[in-house]
Amino acid sequence: MRLCEALKEYETLSLYRGHMPGHKGNPEYSFPETLVKYDITETDDMDNLHDAKGVIMESQQYASSLYGSDECFFLINGSTAGILSAVSAATVQGDEILIARNCHKSVYNAVVLNRLKCRYVYPKIISGVNICTGIDVCDLEKELNYNKGIRAVVITSPTYEGLSSDIAAITETVHKHDAILIVDAAHGAHFGFHNGFPASAVMSRPDIVIHSVHKTLPAPTQTALLHVNGSRVDRGKLKRFLSTYQSSSPSYLLMAGIDNCMTVMDEHGDRLFSEYLTNIEWFENRTSKLKNMTHMCRMLYKTEYSITDPDPCKIVISTVNSGISGKELYDILREEHKIQPEMAAADYCLIIMTIMDRKEDFERLINALECIDEKLEKLKKQSAEKTEKALKDGRYCCSLKNSKLMEAYEVLDDIGRLKPCQLTEAVGKISGSYVLFYPPGIPVIVPGEVISEETAAEVLFMMNKGLNVQGIGSSGEVMIYE
């Protein structure tokens, strides 16, 4: 029996709940009845996430069989918990790790927690629109040849914007160098259920793949999966770290949310993904007629950038040459069209559509984009000069390349030498903190890196654009190491 069924059955037993949680299943004064009924704890019938032998084990096995992994673990603290556990299990203190420079901040935190020596492999960036693409296997191989002792490799695939790396080739290369491959596929939990979508990373058998089911599938926030393949990663050590980084009282609502999502994928996935593809084709046909903004759609990626397999669920609208920034498009969508996008960048705005969106949701978005496009067209005709200036002001170039002098943990441990400094005066100094745009949560400055003029300018540019920058104090100061 799996978790969802077990919870329903438990409810019919009408047992007195002489146990946590404190709401006792009573909806009065707590949250809605349907939720409160299933929010229980590790009773005899309900198994224990940290030592799964019963209904949770069966649910994890079901998820593992759907994705085709050797073993699967439920995560109730997001992909974050999976990344911290995976890196901790794959390495020992002082090891060298190779990570894609566009990794999420949780990977950087894992590197610091385990006091690892960090090397980088850089993604290619689509210039102009500043979107990170996948990791080139040749670049990765060069790094592995250059740094002979790499113990583990972490890459993000797909990226926040939905672009994947060649996981099969990367897995082969990493294994050839006797290292462990961890794929942060937080944004790819919906891959592999339909042949109109990219294949799941799990199928190429990297050692660990991590999925945030909550990001692109119908499942509650914080729910994620960690898949393991093969025997390079010690399962006992991995389980120990999963127990370290996850609550000792895992939420049954979250776990049941994952279990339910797996049933939906199994029983309705094919139909839901087919319907999605029909809608997105119709949507792409309409967006291809926009005159001022560009939908970075599947055809465009293929013809202009030779990128195959972009995620059709990530609607990236480039505002390059439109006269407005990605943030301005984000604000217009929110304020004038009541559409809340996922994220704004300087040059694009990202909207996530999923199999839970209906045709009318696609219609609502395209109608809004067409309306904005029409206004931009009129504006362009009225003031060509102003638009020209906006285009020039709106340029910057993202590289993520700073020179690194120290390991992040060395800097962060030495608290006495950290002090605040105005970002404008910090150029040439060693950073004492992370600076990142959130979302997507990729650090543009890492502790131990020298703050370059270009990076400082990029951060100031983003702040002026009204983007959410973390790691800069209220008076524009950053921490430096002296």
Ligand SMILES: Cc1ncc(COP(=O)(O)O)c(C=O)c1O
């Ligand atoms: C690439 C990537 N990895 C990992 C994470 C962390 O995922 P979670 O929010 O499920 O902890 C995120 C979150 O946005 C992400 O974008």
